[in-house]
Amino acid sequence: MRTALTDLVGVRHPIVQTGMGWVAGPRLVTATARAGALGILASATMTPEQLRSAVREVRSRTDAPFGVNLRADAGDARERVRIIVEEGVRVASFALAPSRELIAELKDAGVLVVPSVGARRHAEKVAAWGADAVIVQGGEGGGHTGDVATTVLLPQVVDAVDIPVVAAGGFHDGRGLVAALAYGAAGVAMGTRFLLTSDSTVPDAVKARYLAATAKDITLTRAVDGLPHRMLRTEMVAELEGGAGRLRALYGAVRRASRFRRLSGLSWPGMVRDGLAMRHGK
Template structure:
């Protein structure tokens, strides 16, 4: 890990195996959040020197192609596309990524060895997101170039193991770059992750809460008003542990019985069918793939239709009373909406300040005013 010879301003960099792998200036990733990580946010993240990742699960193939081209029209920096490995058209989406010359393919679930090989043969960097050491070992053995490891603090679908426990397990288990996710917002967190062997950090909620994010202002205000204890984990949206803001709607979902949940899921499945253009046969096919990949019950597969439409209600339509707001616990510490350029520049400045403080500490020099971080 090396820094440049410049100061601690926005241009200060840290070179790690991750930045060298994907060709970005800073070891920071903006994650592929459904309905949030669109062309505007991704290009702003990329122009700030981070790796922006476009979320494609809620897009049709043609919408994805259009989004990729829009990102490219806004930036000449590397960016990635996040894919659902269990989607029925995953192979077609991989072909699109290759045709369009996208630098990075990330996956919410472990992709098959064949998909990894196809992407790598085309020169695409493959970075799956994982939540357990054994999953990291599996995709590394299959040829993944790096992994994003998310601890339980992270938003959306999440596990039970904290980042500080999961990260060193994965770092010790694989010999590819590991990017830490779950609980990060500033330069101090970046340095902490690097100290545990990570090659960078990935952030979702922190990038959602920027001025470049297209999430409606009223929804951003809900996040900014939340405290750490206002962020909960529920299984009532789609049957899987899902970290989100605790709202009156979430409280009502927690109280609802199974018949009401299944009826809601059917309604949302019809809504997603209309939005995506998928036929019922294709949705059933994807459900079968999801059921196999996650070992779900049929009730859970049906409930999965809730996730995209309930997120859309908040993140696109601006109706938190009708939708849910996936969130990392770190939202309780965030109180501002910087641009992506301001955010990344601030993170890197704080990281360098923290590294200098640690170096002085090692040398036995008192350091007044050590960095405190800013939301």
């Protein structure tokens, strides 16, 4: 199937596998690229050294185009951009809108820039700054998300910009792709659907819990980091939302932050800096 997205990126199918932290690693991205879609590595949960290694691993397994997802507010965003440029990555996607300068730096190096947005005005802004395409995520999307339904947001953005628009939020099969194309999108981006594939390194027990869940088992919460998250209603979410008191909440936050630091390789100052930037939307 040929669309503006496939022509732009050089893939066979108008499908994007999103950059999910700890999920979108070399194995999943390689499988996605080999299948003809656009796989995106999640760099936010990697150190810069791990990112470079992951890019080289994918490159060693396939000649197909793939991308890397970045957090524009990360303190080391420019270091990660340098890795993308040096390693010849085809696409840079962003969880938050990158600056005009960052877009220009990537485009000057021949990298396609595809930010994710949750509002029409944000799509208009990044398009004016030179973004090559935009992923529009409606409120049905998993993880960090907005509150405007995909069916409302998508046509607004399609009518507002002249670059390819990729629809995200609630898509999981061919019917969704057909619907997105009917709205004027150039393709769809999916996260949870790829999380559940055999090439995903997510444990089978976790996949089983996703598959057993119904619509009533999904919640939208700000208890994780202050931003809206759509996620499974789990014991951890219930504990975070339970209002256990400030001291207990602080203890739990520090304990989980310590675990995250060990997993991510970040320093305490780096975590605090990135957390404050995320909170203030910088």
